[in-house]
Amino acid sequence: MTNKMINLDQTELPKSWFNPLPLFDEPLPPPIDGISKDPIPPEDLAKIFPKRSIEVEVSQERRIDIPEEVSEAYKIWRPTPLIRATNLERELDTPAKIYFKYEGASPPGSHKPNTALPQTYYAKQEGTKTLTTETGAGQWGSALSFTGTQFDVNVKVFMVRVSYDQKPYRKSMIQSWDGEIVPSPSDTTKAGRTFLEQDPDTDGTLGMAISEAVELALESDDTKYSLGSVLNHVLIHQSILGLETKDQLEKAGVKPDVLIGCVGGGSNFGGLILPFLEDVIEGGEDIDVIAVEPTACPTLSKGDERYDYADSGEITPMLNMYTLGHNFVPAGIHAGGLRYHGTAPILTRLKDLGYLKARAYPQTDTFEAAMQFANTEAYIPAPETSHAIKAAIDEALKAKEENEEKTIVFNYSGHGNFDMSAYDAYLSGELEDVYHEA
Numbered sequence: 001m002t003n004k005m006i007n008l009d010q011t012e013l014p015k016s017w018f019n020p021l022p023l024f025d026e027p028l029p030p031p032i033d034g035i036s037k038d039p040i041p042p043e044d045l046a047k048i049f050p051k052r053s054i055e056v057e058v059s060q061e062r063r064i065d066i067p068e069e070v071s072e073a074y075k076i077w078r079p080t081p082l083i084r085a086t087n088l089e090r091e092l093d094t095p096a097k098i099y100f101k102y103e104g105a106s107p108p109g110s111h112k113p114n115t116a117l118p119q120t121y122y123a124k125q126e127g128t129k130t131l132t133t134e135t136g137a138g139q140w141g142s143a144l145s146f147t148g149t150q151f152d153v154n155v156k157v158f159m160v161r162v163s164y165d166q167k168p169y170r171k172s173m174i175q176s177w178d179g180e181i182v183p184s185p186s187d188t189t190k191a192g193r194t195f196l197e198q199d200p201d202t203d204g205t206l207g208m209a210i211s212e213a214v215e216l217a218l219e220s221d222d223t224k225y226s227l228g229s230v231l232n233h234v235l236i237h238q239s240i241l242g243l244e245t246k247d248q249l250e251k252a253g254v255k256p257d258v259l260i261g262c263v264g265g266g267s268n269f270g271g272l273i274l275p276f277l278e279d280v281i282e283g284g285e286d287i288d289v290i291a292v293e294p295t296a297c298p299t300l301s302k303g304d305e306r307y308d309y310a311d312s313g314e315i316t317p318m319l320n321m322y323t324l325g326h327n328f329v330p331a332g333i334h335a336g337g338l339r340y341h342g343t344a345p346i347l348t349r350l351k352d353l354g355y356l357k358a359r360a361y362p363q364t365d366t367f368e369a370a371m372q373f374a375n376t377e378a379y380i381p382a383p384e385t386s387h388a389i390k391a392a393i394d395e396a397l398k399a400k401e402e403n404e405e406k407t408i409v410f411n412y413s414g415h416g417n418f419d420m421s422a423y424d425a426y427l428s429g430e431l432e433d434v435y436h437e438a
């Protein structure tokens with residue numbers, strides 16, 4: 001009998017994160033100032049972020065030690081299981097093996113605390129009293145509120161208005177962990193008031209919410225800002241999930257042929273794939289790496305590569321990324337965490353080097369895949385995660401057509417237990433598909 005769940009013992013928890021930056025021949029283009037266009041020295045970024053986060057951001061060490069206190073707190077839910085989707089394989093009648101890394105196991109239900117925890121820890125170490133942040137679907141805001149309780153840091157969350165209205169229980173969750181929550185754009189910041197003047201009925205975007213959160217961090221010395229995606233240090237923290245996956249696949253005696261993840265800013269996908277890059281870039285292994293996006297916000301598939309602001313209000317530094325433009329307002333699709341105009345600079349480089357492929361799906365296709373998954377593997381995924389599931393199903397069907405015994409691994413970035421209004425909309429036929437033609 002083979003195991004359906006491949007588990008690691010807590011003593012096997014990775015002791016360091018994986019940093020991909022030393023793998024690149026050329027350094028990544030640095031963040032630049034939006035007005036002067038000069039590179040921003042790391043010290044200046046420390047006005048917004050905890051210092052240690054910035055050190056990790058620019059580190060050239062391949063492995064970065066996980067502080068003891070962070071490791072202890074990871075043990076609340078880590079290591080997470082790697083699960084073989086045997087029922088789905090049977091239903092699809094595919095020769096492919098499908099595995100998913102179950103990141104829905106964390107207290108808020110997604111991969112997001114993997115970086116919220118070290119970011120909060122570093123902030124506390126440096127005397128920060130309050131962390132501000134933005135959240136789309138609410139997963140990131142709830143993750144940071146949860147980690148705020150672990151290290152006794154106040155958390156203030158600007159939640160994108162359309163998601164605030166669609167996902168009321170995320171708000172309650174953030175408040176249950178003592179977080180403060182404000183729908184964005186709000187009239188509590190300069191940036192928010194400007195967005196509201198431009199369009200009082202706006203759905204809001206992650207870019208707008210970032211402007212509001214960064215503004216508060218710039219105004220006060222004991223307040224810092226925490227970003228849940230995009231930046232190097234965020235993807236590096238998320239590598240814990242990929243490192244565990246690598247160990248678990250080794251335990252199962254298989255090597256991946258295809259790695260899949262959904263992409264908003266790129267953190268869960270980056271976390272899964274980065275530790276495998278050593279094998280691909282240095283070891284010459286052949287792994288298909290697939291980034292999945294919504295057709296309403298196809299940043300990697302249809303965006304341009306250039307410097308752009310990380311936020312809509314032009315307060316943040318500019319980053320070199322694939323972008324649809326910082327003023328782009330994506331349609332209010334249910335995968336709120338995928339409504340971001342840009343992509344992580346690390347993924348930008350990987351796409352340029354030809355190591356990853358991007359594809360985009362309309363939301364009804366992803367909900368159909370989610371239903372098939374829920375009715376075979378039983379877990380009900382977050383709408384973001386459903387994008388990865390749709391791609392995994394398509395890859396398994398392709399393997400069937402080509403009669404190939406592939407191993408497909410995807411990251412199950414979060415559960416959908418608070419996304420029932422999205423499922424209601426799908427089940428009652430109210431979902432609309434949106435295609436962005438960049």
Ligand SMILES: Cc1ncc(COP(=O)(O)O)c(C=O)c1O
Pocket residue numbers: 110111136137138139140228229230262263264265266267268269336337338382384385413414415
């Ligand atoms: C469950 C889930 N998956 C994926 C994402 C996308 O973010 P990222 O691309 O940073 O993993 C989010 C963002 O909120 C999310 O909540």
